[in-house]
Structure formats: structure tokens, C-alpha cells
Amino acid sequence: MQKDDLIEEKKLLVEEMGVYFETCDTLSPLSSRIFAYLALSLDEGVSFEELQEALEASKSSISTNLQLLQSMRRIGYFTKPGDRKRYFKIDDEQIINRLDDKIETWKHEKKIHQKVLCYKKRIFQDVEIDSENLLRIQYNEHYITFVDSMIQNLEKLKENLIQLK
Incomplete structure (x- = not known):
């Protein structure tokens, strides 16, 4: 695959993932795209300048959104010896x-x-249940x-990821 093709594919993925994170995680559009870009950049890290260029955003916007993502403990930074960049x-x-959040969301939904179910059963405890209400x-x-099963699978995935560390 050509390098230009990979760059274009990354741009499309950043946009698609960005929309997902924006919707599901209630992140700002730029925070979502920064997070997506970093997710696709593996562990080598991405400089401030690269983010600014790739996402075509101002220094202040990138800075503000990086601070937000750091305060949310979604991202971190490191430095390299002899290099002043973060x-x-x-x-x-x-x-x-993220898995903990999803597990808690599913647990909350289960409780509801x-x-x-308990309420419905109490309603129908003294009457004959028709087929529609039985459904x-x-x-x-x-x-x-x-x-x-969702909770169990997420907990198993979490255990597996912890063991990989």
C-alpha cells in the first residue's frame, strides 16, 4: 500500500472514530479527533506540532484539548532524551x-x-397474563x-488485558 493511501486512510479513520468518541464519550469534536489520532499512532507518541498540522487546528485549540484529555486521564505525554518536545x-x-465505565453502564442498565421486570410481575401477579404482556x-x-453476558464478557476482556501487561 502506498504511503499516501495510508495517510488518507488514517484521515478517514480519525474522522470516523472522532465522530464516534464525540457521540459516545461526549468529547468535543477536536478532543475526539486528537484521541482518535493518538489511538492510531501506537506508542511512538505524537508531537504537538504533528497534531496541529494533521488536525489543522490552532495552537490554542490543540493545547486546550490536550489539557482536557490529560485531566480526564485519557492521554499522557513523555519526553525523549535530548529533545525538548513533549x-x-x-x-x-x-x-x-474505559472498560470499567462500560461495565458500570451495563450494571446500571441491568438494575433498571x-x-x-419486578414491577411488571407485581402488576400481573393477581391477573391472568395475556400473550402480549407475557412477551x-x-x-x-x-x-x-x-x-x-455483556458484563461477564467485558470483565473477562479486562482480566485478559491486565494479564497482558
């Missing part, structure tokens, strides 16, 4: 923190569905089972 990369604990109850039961 090189930014995804925080080593970022993926674990358990409460809804509503079964939906919650199946959904809770699904959520349980």
Missing part, C-alpha cells in the same frame, strides 16, 4: 478505565431492567440475561 499518547490505563415480561428477562 510526545503525547493514549494513557496506558485508558482501556481499563430488573426493577421494571413484555420475557423481553425483560431475556434482556437481563443478555446484559449479564
Whole structure:
């Protein structure tokens, strides 16, 4: 693959991932794209200047968004001997923190569905349940089972990643 093709592919991926992070993680558009760019840059780190050039943003905008991402513990920086520049990369604990957030989100959703299921069962405890209402109850039961499997899979993934360190 040509270098120009890879550069173009990276730009498209940064945009696609940026929109995803902007929507799902409620990050600003530029923070989302910085995070995406760093995610695609592996561990070699990216200089401030490279971010500014690649994302076509002002120094102040890049600086503000880098500070935001650092305060959120999503990214960190390092320096190289003999080089005054700072090189930014995804925080080593970022993926674990992200998995923890997703696990907590699923646990919260499970609690809500358990409460809804309990409420529905109480409503129908003294009456005959028709097929439509039975489906509503079964939906919650199946959904809770699904959520349980999501939580278990995320926890297993987290364990595997921790063991890789």
C-alpha cells in the first residue's frame, strides 16, 4: 500500500472514530479527533506540532484539548532524551478505565431492567397474563440475561488485558 493511501486512510479513520468518541464519550469534536489520532499512532507518541498540522487546528485549540484529555486521564505525554518536545499518547490505563465505565453502564442498565421486570410481575401477579404482556415480561428477562453476558464478557476482556501487561 502506498504511503499516501495510508495517510488518507488514517484521515478517514480519525474522522470516523472522532465522530464516534464525540457521540459516545461526549468529547468535543477536536478532543475526539486528537484521541482518535493518538489511538492510531501506537506508542511512538505524537508531537504537538504533528497534531496541529494533521488536525489543522490552532495552537490554542490543540493545547486546550490536550489539557482536557490529560485531566480526564485519557492521554499522557513523555519526553525523549535530548529533545525538548513533549510526545503525547493514549494513557496506558485508558482501556481499563474505559472498560470499567462500560461495565458500570451495563450494571446500571441491568438494575433498571430488573426493577421494571419486578414491577411488571407485581402488576400481573393477581391477573391472568395475556400473550402480549407475557412477551413484555420475557423481553425483560431475556434482556437481563443478555446484559449479564455483556458484563461477564467485558470483565473477562479486562482480566485478559491486565494479564497482558
